[in-house]
Amino acid sequence: MSLPDTSASGHQTSLPDSDLMLVERTVAGDQAAFGLLVIKYQRRIERLIGRMVRDVDLVEDIAQETFIRAYRALPKFRGDSQFYTWLYRIAINTAKKFLLELKRDPTVSQSTLERRSEEDETFQPKSEPSTEETPESVLAAKEIGQAVNAVLDALPVDLRQAITLREMDGLSYEEIAEVMNCPVGTVRSRIFRAREAVSIRIKPMLEKQTSKRW
Amino acid sequence: MSDNLHRDSELVSLLVDGRLRGAQFGRAVEHLSASADARQAWDSYHLIGEVMRSGPAQARGHDPAFVQRLLNRISTEATKNIAIDALSIRAEGQNTSKPRAANDGWWLRIAGIASVALVGVLAWQGYLLMDQPAVTLVSSPATANPATAPVAMASAEASGSMLRDPRLDALMAAHRQFGGASALQMPSGFLRNATFDEGER
Numbered sequence: 001m002s003l004p005d006t007s008a009s010g011h012q013t014s015l016p017d018s019d020l021m022l023v024e025r026t027v028a029g030d031q032a033a034f035g036l037l038v039i040k041y042q043r044r045i046e047r048l049i050g051r052m053v054r055d056v057d058l059v060e061d062i063a064q065e066t067f068i069r070a071y072r073a074l075p076k077f078r079g080d081s082q083f084y085t086w087l088y089r090i091a092i093n094t095a096k097k098f099l100l101e102l103k104r105d106p107t108v109s110q111s112t113l114e115r116r117s118e119e120d121e122t123f124q125p126k127s128e129p130s131t132e133e134t135p136e137s138v139l140a141a142k143e144i145g146q147a148v149n150a151v152l153d154a155l156p157v158d159l160r161q162a163i164t165l166r167e168m169d170g171l172s173y174e175e176i177a178e179v180m181n182c183p184v185g186t187v188r189s190r191i192f193r194a195r196e197a198v199s200i201r202i203k204p205m206l207e208k209q210t211s212k213r214w
Numbered sequence: 215m216s217d218n219l220h221r222d223s224e225l226v227s228l229l230v231d232g233r234l235r236g237a238q239f240g241r242a243v244e245h246l247s248a249s250a251d252a253r254q255a256w257d258s259y260h261l262i263g264e265v266m267r268s269g270p271a272q273a274r275g276h277d278p279a280f281v282q283r284l285l286n287r288i289s290t291e292a293t294k295n296i297a298i299d300a301l302s303i304r305a306e307g308q309n310t311s312k313p314r315a316a317n318d319g320w321w322l323r324i325a326g327i328a329s330v331a332l333v334g335v336l337a338w339q340g341y342l343l344m345d346q347p348a349v350t351l352v353s354s355p356a357t358a359n360p361a362t363a364p365v366a367m368a369s370a371e372a373s374g375s376m377l378r379d380p381r382l383d384a385l386m387a388a389h390r391q392f393g394g395a396s397a398l399q400m401p402s403g404f405l406r407n408a409t410f411d412e413g414e415r
Contacts, residue, residue: 018232021239031292032247035285039257039276043264047272060280067284068291137274145270148262166231167263173233192227199258206258206275 019083027074034074038067041084045091052095062098066091137209144205151198159197162190223255230259253278 019040025033042063049062070090077086152160158180165176173191177184222245228234229242246252257276265273 018229018234018239021235022243025240025243030243030247031285031288033243034288035281036243036246036253036256038281038284039253040260042276042280043261043272043274063280064284064287068287071288072291141273142270144261144275145265145273148265148273149270152266163262164266167266173231188224188228188233191231192224195227195230195259195262196223198262199255202258202261202273203254206254206261209275210278 017079017083020079023074023077023079023083026071034071037083041087042067044084045087048088048091049095052092053099058098058102062091062095065098066094069094140205140209144202144209147202147205148198151201152194155194155197159190159194162187163194166191222249222252226252226255227259230256230263250278 019037022033022037026037045066046059046063049059049066053059053062066087070087073090077083152163155163161180162176165171165179166173171179173184173187176187176191180187225234225238225242225245229239229246234242246256254275261273261275
């Protein structure tokens with residue numbers, strides 16, 4: 001299998017949103033494409049719901065319902081907004097509906113909820129532990145996070161710079177190539193190698209975390 | 215890592231960054247659908263970005279069981295929808311062979327048109343009648359032909375005029391037995407008066 005040409009000669013300037021392409025593929029009948037969107041956003045959606053609901057059992061139920069509702073409404077998604085923004089709204093509404101039906105009070109006030117709705121996924125609750133957080137899970141997450149940072153710190157400078165420019169600064173491959181004064185193909189390779197180095201390191205930790213869930 | 219595996223993983227990395235389209239995009243999605251390792255890489259690559267942006271506190275992998283349960287639910291729902299669609303198609307087919315009901319739209323339109331036509335005919339008849347001098351009101355029977363023209367006579371009891379038609383008078387005189395009181399032994403209005411008047415003339 002040959003990789004796509006993302007070198008300077010095969011400059012990709014107006015790339016479509018990959019989320020939108022996955023949505024289109026799902027609507028066309030490929031449920032596995034939706035599975036990829038779920039994998040990508042499950043963490044963030046559960047974190048979001050965890051800020052509204054303390055009940056551990058409810059978080060997963062609401063997350064499931066959120067994705068089911070999103071799946072049903074996918075044909076209406078036109079890509080006017082980012083997929084996550086759209087999904088975020090569905091999650092908020094689903095959580096509110098659940099709480100209303102169960103006649104439970106949200107753990108946060110409405111004003112706090114609205115304020116948080118305007119924040120992006122980088123919001124981190126400092127005082128409220130997430131619903132899934134047991135001392136063990138907190139420790140496991142911390143270890144994985146530290147491992148990611150440790151591997152990144154240990155990377156060669158060019159790899160670290162490439163992935164930092166991509167993930168932290170959100171630059172495109174072309175922009176990174178310009179900053180680093182190298183071909184786009186080299187940027188592609190550096191970002192992949194950096195990711196792979198971290199991925200190999202955290203893979204056993206993630207598997208351990210998954211097995212402890214159930 | 216073998217060359218193929220390396221290329222597959224690099225494809226996943228490119229997909230994470232939205233660098234694929236067309237056939238390459240399709241190939242990457244198919245690869246991810248088929249390989250649990252590829253899905254793990256897909257998750258890890260996103261996780262790395264989240265940790266870099268948000269810090270290490272939220273570093274959790276995705277839950278494969280959650281995804282599987284969700285996809286199972288979706289599959290079940292899709293199967294149900296297919297069954298419901300098939301039923302509705304069959305029901306629609308049956309509807310086309312049904313006879314038209316009286317409250318069917320087609321019949322309602324016909325009834326509406328008929329009503330409008332009836333009103334039109336009545337209006338036209340009314341218009342024609344208004345144009346014709348059907349009744350001539352006269353104060354004295356001497357000025358009109360008593361054999362054919364209707365006569366307006368002032369009633370002694372009533373304040374208004376009463377129309378008298380000589381032909382009606384003749385008819386009632388010939389059928390006197392039908393006049394008089396009604397079966398309820400109550401005055402029968404015009405007919406009774408006409409009968410009595412006939413006797414006095």
